[in-house]
Amino acid sequence: MTKNRSIDEINQKINDGEAHIYTAEEFKKLIKADDAPSFDEVDVVTAGTCGVMSGTAAILNFIVSEPGEFIRANEVYLNGVPAYAGPCPNEWLGSVDVILHGTAHSIHDENYGGGFLLKDLLEGNEIDVRVESADGKTIENTITMADVTRAQIVGARMAFKNYTAFTNPNNEEVASIFAAIPLEGNLRGLTFSGCGDLNPLQNDVPQNVIKEGRRVLLNGAQGYILGNGTRSSTEKPNLMLSADLTQMDPYYIGGFKTGQGGEVYDTVAIPIPVLNEEIYNNLLVTDDMVDIPVSDIKGRHLPLDNTDYGKLWADHDLRPRYDDSKCRACDKCVVEEICPTNAFSRGRLNLTYCFGCGMCANYCRNDAFDMNTGSVDLNINGKDVDVPIICRQSDRLRANKMSLKLKKMIQNKEFKL
Numbered sequence: 001m002t003k004n005r006s007i008d009e010i011n012q013k014i015n016d017g018e019a020h021i022y023t024a025e026e027f028k029k030l031i032k033a034d035d036a037p038s039f040d041e042v043d044v045v046t047a048g049t050c051g052v053m054s055g056t057a058a059i060l061n062f063i064v065s066e067p068g069e070f071i072r073a074n075e076v077y078l079n080g081v082p083a084y085a086g087p088c089p090n091e092w093l094g095s096v097d098v099i100l101h102g103t104a105h106s107i108h109d110e111n112y113g114g115g116f117l118l119k120d121l122l123e124g125n126e127i128d129v130r131v132e133s134a135d136g137k138t139i140e141n142t143i144t145m146a147d148v149t150r151a152q153i154v155g156a157r158m159a160f161k162n163y164t165a166f167t168n169p170n171n172e173e174v175a176s177i178f179a180a181i182p183l184e185g186n187l188r189g190l191t192f193s194g195c196g197d198l199n200p201l202q203n204d205v206p207q208n209v210i211k212e213g214r215r216v217l218l219n220g221a222q223g224y225i226l227g228n229g230t231r232s233s234t235e236k237p238n239l240m241l242s243a244d245l246t247q248m249d250p251y252y253i254g255g256f257k258t259g260q261g262g263e264v265y266d267t268v269a270i271p272i273p274v275l276n277e278e279i280y281n282n283l284l285v286t287d288d289m290v291d292i293p294v295s296d297i298k299g300r301h302l303p304l305d306n307t308d309y310g311k312l313w314a315d316h317d318l319r320p321r322y323d324d325s326k327c328r329a330c331d332k333c334v335v336e337e338i339c340p341t342n343a344f345s346r347g348r349l350n351l352t353y354c355f356g357c358g359m360c361a362n363y364c365r366n367d368a369f370d371m372n373t374g375s376v377d378l379n380i381n382g383k384d385v386d387v388p389i390i391c392r393q394s395d396r397l398r399a400n401k402m403s404l405k406l407k408k409m410i411q412n413k414e415f416k417l
């Protein structure tokens, strides 16, 4: 007989302190140790993912001047990052509504963009604002989060799970959004995204429970699934999510430099209530079962070979170790230049900003950084090659931390299923 349980039954167990809740990381470790909890021994699994999510936009309202100073904004720049004025004109109110793209670049520095700006705002930093008004005035001011009266993130394409890994079999280097610097040719490195078996959509492929209206944690704030995202399909699903920006934790959101300028990363965690055996069986997926094609960074859609997340993540390090005794204080520090999240600056590694991408360990020629990001065996054009993994655009540490935060919130009855 098929086993079922209702959300009410799970909520009752949570209220009684008797619910069995695992993070995806905890659950997968038990599966890999051949000790998976049975259907009766698991009520909820919290799954998470963190990575570059280009569909991120913020809708903001803030005050820039006294009422009556200008009629309405035509152009708005925040730390030089252009935002779209409107949709509300706020005539003569001295405040502006804007829509800011996480992928927008500063007009002064293409490596600084919407993602870095949103982190700066959440960290309480002052933001320079310039408004060009419809009546020909320029208004310049600074704001902090305290001046923001309303701010909501809408992610048009989030928690994507079906990625492609890229390498460069060509002779010349290629710049793209898939690596922080141009990817060297002749198969010198591989870059990939995706949290494998931790991703919520990977744990509920038919979307039995991950659907419109369900609650999620987005960058630490409670939000909702608005529906599936843009370009989402059954084979390649993603989600449209929304939450209050002011409630977010800056640790989980930020900018990420790529070969094509600044991008934005986010962190998502979603609870999967184990309502029936089908939902339970879908949770048994492990990294080695999740394939990922490897393509030419230039051709993009033509796979050269395939690998899986078991090989890509294996037991590789999630964070680097920095040994300043090995640092030669080079005239131009390559790590400062390429670190996608600016975690290394003036000889100091800030692990709060670190994304665990692995670029520092792969590019500092003096081995000041130690981090094993592994390599994958591929067969490309009939030749066996071992290609080092040089850049990971997803962060399993943040995904695991937010899945754990969600688990604790459910246990503490701060997050309702």
Ligand code: SF4
Pocket (backbone or CB within 6 Å): 326, 327, 328, 329, 330, 332, 333, 334, 335, 336, 364, 365, 366, 367, 368
């Ligand atoms: S490239 Fe490496 S050795 Fe040179 S300054 Fe940077 S961290 Fe130090």
Ligand code: SF4
Pocket (backbone or CB within 6 Å): 319, 320, 338, 339, 340, 341, 342, 343, 344, 349, 353, 354, 355, 356, 357, 358, 359, 360, 361
């Ligand atoms: S792993 Fe290295 S390059 Fe990547 S974010 Fe951390 S410090 Fe920067």
